[in-house]
Amino acid sequence: MSRALRRPPARGVEWEFETVSFPRDLSRSAVTGLLVERAEHGGWELDRLRIGNDGVRRVVLRRKIIRQRLTLFGA
Template identity: 60%
Template structure:
């Protein structure tokens, strides 16, 4: 259904993008619940919505990639 990609749009900020194709028959309420679920549980935010000529919705969501810095442990004898 979707393939996540990674891109750097600004310096030191990396985003992960995920595409979703929503069929034409989905109600607005169902699409809203789907996007709210992505935002609350996965940390995604809406990046782009495109409506194709056949009525399907191509939704692109994104989230920041947070890199953890490894702590350095020093051995004290």
């Protein structure tokens, strides 16, 4: 899906991005396992995956930034 066809993020949603590279000698199943582990334990989701001419997989992961709001309790 091209960038132009993507739906814009909802108002107020902020994302944190992380770029990870995997060497070409890692198998597809090994990369999948590493990304699944990252998703389950870190809350990351796949934003973009590029495979370069040299065979290196460049992965961009994202996760929502959840800001805590200050709560004041009346006395």
